[in-house]
Amino acid sequence: MNRRHLLSSADLSREETEAILTTAASMHDVQRREVKKLPTLRGRTVINLFFEDSTRTRSSFEIAGKWMSADTINLSGKGSSTSKGESLRDTVLTICAMSVDALVIRHSSSGACHQVAGWVDASVINAGDGTHEHPTQALLDAYTLRQRLGGSLDGRHIVIVGDLAHSRVFRSNVITLGRLGARVTVVAPPTLMPSGIGDWSRAEGFATSWDLDRTLYAADPPDAVMMLRVQRERMTGGFFPTEREYSDGYGLTRERLERLYAVAPEIPILHPGPMNRGLEISAEAADATSSLILDQVSAGVAVRMAVLYHLLAGGEGEGAVA
Numbered sequence: 001m002n003r004r005h006l007l008s009s010a011d012l013s014r015e016e017t018e019a020i021l022t023t024a025a026s027m028h029d030v031q032r033r034e035v036k037k038l039p040t041l042r043g044r045t046v047i048n049l050f051f052e053d054s055t056r057t058r059s060s061f062e063i064a065g066k067w068m069s070a071d072t073i074n075l076s077g078k079g080s081s082t083s084k085g086e087s088l089r090d091t092v093l094t095i096c097a098m099s100v101d102a103l104v105i106r107h108s109s110s111g112a113c114h115q116v117a118g119w120v121d122a123s124v125i126n127a128g129d130g131t132h133e134h135p136t137q138a139l140l141d142a143y144t145l146r147q148r149l150g151g152s153l154d155g156r157h158i159v160i161v162g163d164l165a166h167s168r169v170f171r172s173n174v175i176t177l178g179r180l181g182a183r184v185t186v187v188a189p190p191t192l193m194p195s196g197i198g199d200w201s202r203a204e205g206f207a208t209s210w211d212l213d214r215t216l217y218a219a220d221p222p223d224a225v226m227m228l229r230v231q232r233e234r235m236t237g238g239f240f241p242t243e244r245e246y247s248d249g250y251g252l253t254r255e256r257l258e259r260l261y262a263v264a265p266e267i268p269i270l271h272p273g274p275m276n277r278g279l280e281i282s283a284e285a286a287d288a289t290s291s292l293i294l295d296q297v298s299a300g301v302a303v304r305m306a307v308l309y310h311l312l313a314g315g316e317g318e319g320a321v322a
């Protein structure tokens, strides 16, 4: 794979997506070793530049870099000179003047990572830009699903439920899961359905619904269900009447989980985190035996190691793990 940036899931062909997932599997083995250090990125410098809060994504990129012997540094919007009024362009040019090899960026503006990629020589990895995309999350979700569903996602039916309007995770997942041959149905109340989604619906294997129960208990039940967080911090108005009503209509409640298990026993449950327990997902669903939520976190490190490897070491998968 000969690529410098990872800005959108659409940057990756099916072959490239699969190559990253294959490398991630080798990296996942490293994670189980007592000594988790590979020399692969020795001498490379990776800066994690996060202008939005993060627990999973930032720490997993940092761990991924460290386990491959890169020098990793974390900078947050609040702790950097952007809080003194420095522009994004000046900030990234300043950082890149220190000869860094990769910038992992999270920013509240959709398209920020694309812009940065036009300004710097370093590799740019999108760790979430506004409501646009989050390609490494989609890769780790696909990796987790492939592990649980036994390899290929061809023809598998994945249901994604929740605050689609504000979700970069859903946008990247639709692309990556589609690339891997899965069918995707997205479910949200009309107020949280992104505008223009009608155009997407013409894509093969993609469907939308306002009715979660009808989607879940259809004659052809899904192979996995992914719940998304209600992103209150991005909401400017009232998108649903009350939390109770949202949960009744669109939450994976205990009652809904029991009914779902009756038609699809032990169906895998995903959530990118952070979760609003009791709103989009009940404690029973989050902690269910078929919940993959912590598997997703674990896969996050392996997938980010694989992405750094492919972008910075230019590898094809073989020889990634010493």
Ligand code: NCD
Pocket (backbone or CB within 6 Å): 056, 057, 128, 134, 137, 168, 169, 228, 229, 231, 272, 273, 274
């Ligand atoms: C997501 C994000 O930040 O886009 N979380 C994550 O990266 N694990 C989803 C969210 O914030 O709800």
